[in-house]
Amino acid sequence: MNGYFKRKAEEYRALDQADRRRYWIDGLLNNALYILMAVFIVLTAILNKNFLSASSVSNIITLAAASLPMALGIGGCIVLTGTDLSGGRVFGLTAAMAAAFLQNRMATKLIFEHLPNTSGAWIIAVLLIVMLVGAAIGLVNGFFVAKFSLHPFIVTLATQLITYGIILMFFQINGNGGGPISNVAQQFKDVVSGPAIRIASKNVSIPWYVVYAFALVLIMWFVWNKTTFGKNMFAVGSNAEAARVSGVNVFRTTVLVHTLAGALYGFAGYVEAARLGSITAATGLNNECDAIAACVIGGVSFVGGTGNIGGIVVGVFVLRIIFVALNMLGINPNLQFIIKGGIILAACSLDMRKYLAKK
Amino acid sequence: MAEDKTGPAGGGAGPLGRPGGLYDGVKLSRKSADLLAVCSIGLLVALFVIVLLLSDGFTVTFDARGGSDVPAVRELAYGDMLPAVAEPTREGYVFTGWYRDPDCGEQWDMHTDTVTEDITLYAGWESAP
Numbered sequence: 001m002n003g004y005f006k007r008k009a010e011e012y013r014a015l016d017q018a019d020r021r022r023y024w025i026d027g028l029l030n031n032a033l034y035i036l037m038a039v040f041i042v043l044t045a046i047l048n049k050n051f052l053s054a055s056s057v058s059n060i061i062t063l064a065a066a067s068l069p070m071a072l073g074i075g076g077c078i079v080l081t082g083t084d085l086s087g088g089r090v091f092g093l094t095a096a097m098a099a100a101f102l103q104n105r106m107a108t109k110l111i112f113e114h115l116p117n118t119s120g121a122w123i124i125a126v127l128l129i130v131m132l133v134g135a136a137i138g139l140v141n142g143f144f145v146a147k148f149s150l151h152p153f154i155v156t157l158a159t160q161l162i163t164y165g166i167i168l169m170f171f172q173i174n175g176n177g178g179g180p181i182s183n184v185a186q187q188f189k190d191v192v193s194g195p196a197i198r199i200a201s202k203n204v205s206i207p208w209y210v211v212y213a214f215a216l217v218l219i220m221w222f223v224w225n226k227t228t229f230g231k232n233m234f235a236v237g238s239n240a241e242a243a244r245v246s247g248v249n250v251f252r253t254t255v256l257v258h259t260l261a262g263a264l265y266g267f268a269g270y271v272e273a274a275r276l277g278s279i280t281a282a283t284g285l286n287n288e289c290d291a292i293a294a295c296v297i298g299g300v301s302f303v304g305g306t307g308n309i310g311g312i313v314v315g316v317f318v319l320r321i322i323f324v325a326l327n328m329l330g331i332n333p334n335l336q337f338i339i340k341g342g343i344i345l346a347a348c349s350l351d352m353r354k355y356l357a358k359k
Numbered sequence: 360m361a362e363d364k365t366g367p368a369g370g371g372a373g374p375l376g377r378p379g380g381l382y383d384g385v386k387l388s389r390k391s392a393d394l395l396a397v398c399s400i401g402l403l404v405a406l407f408v409i410v411l412l413l414s415d416g417f418t419v420t421f422d423a424r425g426g427s428d429v430p431a432v433r434e435l436a437y438g439d440m441l442p443a444v445a446e447p448t449r450e451g452y453v454f455t456g457w458y459r460d461p462d463c464g465e466q467w468d469m470h471t472d473t474v475t476e477d478i479t480l481y482a483g484w485e486s487a488p
Contacts, residue, residue, distance in 0.1 A: 080375045081377070219460075236376045240376025241377075254375060268376065301380070303381070330416060338410055339403075341406075342402060342403040345403070349395050350386075353396040354387065355379065355382050356387055357389060
């Protein structure tokens with residue numbers, strides 16, 4: 001570590017006046033977003049002492065864990081230089097399905113009347129069903145992108161609308177008339193959002209889905225770094241033509257990345273059903289924007305072929321901390337969309353500048 | 360066109376995986392790129408400032424449910440306790456407290472509960488003996 005800094009210092013001393021100036025400008029601009037957010041977080045901590053309390057920290061952790069699966073899915077699409085705009089709606093559809101399949105059988109208003117009683121096997125079966133539904137939509141995305149060379153922005157925009165139509169139809173089933181799907185079975189809530197760790201003295205608890213999200217991070221780290229599929233994904237992302245020449249199946253890799261992303265949205269939707277206990281047709285709206293912003297903040301570049309799981313986790317946490325801070329400062333949730341838009345614009349501008357400066 | 364070769368038959372990813380990715384073919388001088396970065400960060404800072412100026416804290420509104428009107432309490436900060444408000448009155452009923460839901464399931468405890476979002480509280484009524 002010491003040697004690293006020594007070497008850096010020597011490199012710096014070797015630079016001439018103009019290069020030194022460039023060094024500082026580059027450093028400042030490349031990290032501008034982190035600096036800005038650090039300033040904002042320190043400011044919030046000074047203005048509101050609750051920000052660093054145990055309940056606020058556990059709140060940030062649980063919110064981050066709920067939005068992690070989606071960011072992990074979209075990260076792969078961005079590595080391929082694409083994106084996935086259908087994510088939020090797939091999340092909404094799978095959340096609605098999970099809630100409808102796992103309603104309390106004793107409830108008076110049921111979406112589906114003939115379903116198995118809530119049991120461990122059925123809870124797991126529903127997880128598999130919603131992940132398969134998500135994966136199927138991802139497969140459609142991936143197929144059109146890879147087979148017909150359509151840009152993912154277009155394909156996923158189309159599937160976003162198609163999925164929304166399906167969501168609206170789903171909420172009409174059995175005379176539901178578009179109302180929320182609630183009365184989620186308690187056993188389902190217990191295994192997903194029930195407390196895994198409880199600190200009684202601080203009156204805070206960490207739900208099970210934080211543990212699941214942690215496991216998912218480990219799995220995705222393995223997939224990205226240790227499997228042939230992961231290596232192919234990075235090869236296709238940095239240069240598809242070169243990857244094809246060196247024997248990578250570009251078609252299969254692209255389809256698989258989108259399918260995996262879809263399955264992860266399914267997982268996220270499943271968790272959301274247990275977490276909220278009541279799902280509306282608007283659930284998941286614009287969630288993909290949060291996930292994209294988190295990935296870009298975390299260093300998954302639209303240049304393609306760069307990014308890592310650790311960066312995505314950091315990005316998700318930074319974004320959640322900002323939104324919890326905004327809430328603590330008493331800012332209306334409606335206004336938070338304005339900040340989200342600003343963050344995406346700034347993150348992508350800095351990402352592009354980094355690429356152009358390197359060129 | 361180089362892309363034609365990677366069309367359906369070639370199995371290439373088309374718009375994906377070009378060197379440069381989304382920024383492939385962007386012609387921007389280094390100076391302009393710096394300017395872009397400064398502008399976008401400036402915009403973000405401006406948005407933060409505007410949002411902070413526009414925010415007026417949390418509002419707690421009261422639904423007296425047939426009783427006398429109770430004015431809303433505004434400009435509360437996160438974690439604030441609700442200041443004492445005048446109890447509503449209603450002919451033939453006794454006020455039992457403020458509740459988080461219209462069904463009067465969960466009562467708002469004035470001494471321990473804190474405000475963390477905009478919220479409406481509902482008056483609880485019991486028939487007078």
